[in-house]
Amino acid sequence: MTQWHPQTEQLVEYAAGSxxxxxxxxxxxxxxxxxxxRERVSELESATAVLFETQxxxxxxxxxxxxxMQRIQREPTVEPVRKPAPQQRFPRALQSLLPESLDELNWRHPMKNLSVSHLLTDETGMIIGLHHMKAGGRVPNHTHRGDEINVVLEGGFSDQMGSYGEGDFVFRTDNDTHAPQADAHEDCLMLSVVTAPVKLTGPLGWLVNPFIKP
Amino acid sequence: MSAAHVISILSSKKARTMTESSQAMEQWADKLEAVARRQDTQAFEALFNHFAPLIKAFALSSGLQRQGDHLPDELVQDVMLAIWRKAASYDRRKAAASTWIFTIARNQRIDTLRRLSKYQNDISADEIWDLEGDTELFGEIRQSRVQTQVRDQLKELPVDQRQVMAKVFLEDKSHQEVASEMGLPLGTVKSRVRLAMKKLKLSLEALDL
Known part of the structure; x- marks a missing residue:
């Protein structure tokens, strides 16, 4: 069971597609x-369907x-019921952005304990990527120019505000400073979504900026 | 007339309204199943006559026509075509027909808006917004209770809450975009949406469940 969740406003905008x-x-x-x-999103979708019908x-x-009907006769494809996908390592939305093997990604190593790879920059400049922290590895204190979201995929980490495990949704704004550290017993793999290059507060901070422009 | 008598009239009236709306919900689920099982064009036409004008209103509410007069009708066709093709995946034990159709319209509108923008990527809305939603069987029982509550309470909402809620839920606008459009502070928009959700008995925090 995950402990850290998106805010109500974030779930509302997700259910609305905005x-x-x-x-x-x-x-x-x-x-x-x-x-x-998932239940909350279903609830929001059910409620929105009522608003949809009262338009x-x-x-x-x-x-x-x-x-x-002419289009349907020209292309009479009826989709078969989608079989449950074979168990994949990552959730579908992420899997669709990944190559067959994580080794095929262009991994950068801004510091000893951290590897980062870039997957996609979205329409608003949000950068979607993967972060991999070595077991017990610590990232220096840093803050953000914009928002940062981490969703734990494997392993876990902690910072001054809490500890996080598989599936936890960790949202940080530019007011927050933190120094995440991976759990001691296993590596931590995370989905990372950031609005702008990370700004660092520690003396060696520039080293950990995963997305700094050359 | 005794108070008890009034109450019994009121409650039987309420019971009748609830039966009517749940019958309507069952009717659309039956039609979707007829399309899935026998490619029933009459059932499909009935779905079209009811939902196409709602899909078009949904397209217009996001301002799609500003990018091309033909686009709202094109979206209607794309959504109805997706309904025809995906009908076999519809499972009435998981969602009301109207909810399933709304999610298809939402996903198609997202793909259309992305295709029109300069920004392109290969990820489709169906990969992010799973049409099966909460895949628990019999989730429909909980969801139909939600729909009944929303239908009952919607008329009671103050106009300002209802207006902001409709914009955030249907018009493809974030809370921030609605705040800018209406010249309201972001906090006011957020609190109106939360007040509306509270009145409609929608859960506000994960731990409410």
Whole structure:
């Protein structure tokens, strides 16, 4: 059971489809691990469907139904029921951004205990990537120019504000400073979504900025 | 007339309204199953006549027409085509027909808006927003209770809460975008949405469950 969840506003924007790709991928990955939040999203979708049905209907253009039926006759594909996907290592939204093996990603090693790889920059400039911390590895104190979301995929880590395990959704704004440390007994792999290059507060801080421009 | 009599009239009226709305919900689920099992075009036309104008209103609410007059009707076709093709995946034990159709319209609108923007990526909305949602069987029982509560309480919402809620839930706008559009502080928009959710008995925190 996960302990750290998205805020209500974040779940509302996810259910409405109005959040950016970075946030929606992070929430989608959290939902894979978190039954509570899946139920909340279902609840929001059910409520939105009522609002959807109470909209004032807008008449469609004449001939739309006939055109649609012609399209269906031209391309009569009916999708088979999707079989449950074979158990994959990562949730679907993340898996769709990954190559067959994590080794194929371009990993950078900004410091001894940390490897980072970039997956996608979204329409608002949010950077989606993976962070890998060696067991017991600690990242120097740092803050952020914008928001940072981490969703734990494997292992766990802790910082001044708490400790986090599989599926936990950790949201930090530019007011927060933290120095995350991976659990001692195993490596920690996380989904990371950040708005801007991380700004560092420690003397060696620049070393850990995973996404700094050359 | 005795108070007990009034109450019994009121409650039987309420019971009748609830039966009517749940019958309507069952009716659309039956039609989706007819499309899935026998490619029933009459059932599909009935679904089209009811839902197409709602999908178009949903398209218009996000301002899709500003990027091309034809786009809202195109979205209607794309969503109805997806309903035809995916009908076999619909499971009435998991969701009301209207919820399933809303999620297809939402995902299709996201893909359309992304396709129109300069920004492109290979990830589709269906990969992020799983159409099966909470995959628990009989989740529909809980969800139909939610829908009944929302239907009952929606009319009681103050106009300002209802308006902000409709924008955030349906119009593809974040809380921040609604705040900017309406010239309201972000905190006011967030608290109106939360007040509306509270009145509609939607859970506000993960731990409420």
């Amino acid at each position: 959040c950016n790709t970075g946030m929606s991928v992070a929430i989608s990955v959290h939902l894979h691990y978190c039954k509570h939040c 004032a209907p807008a008449p469609v253009a004449d001939g739309t139904f006939d055109q649609l």
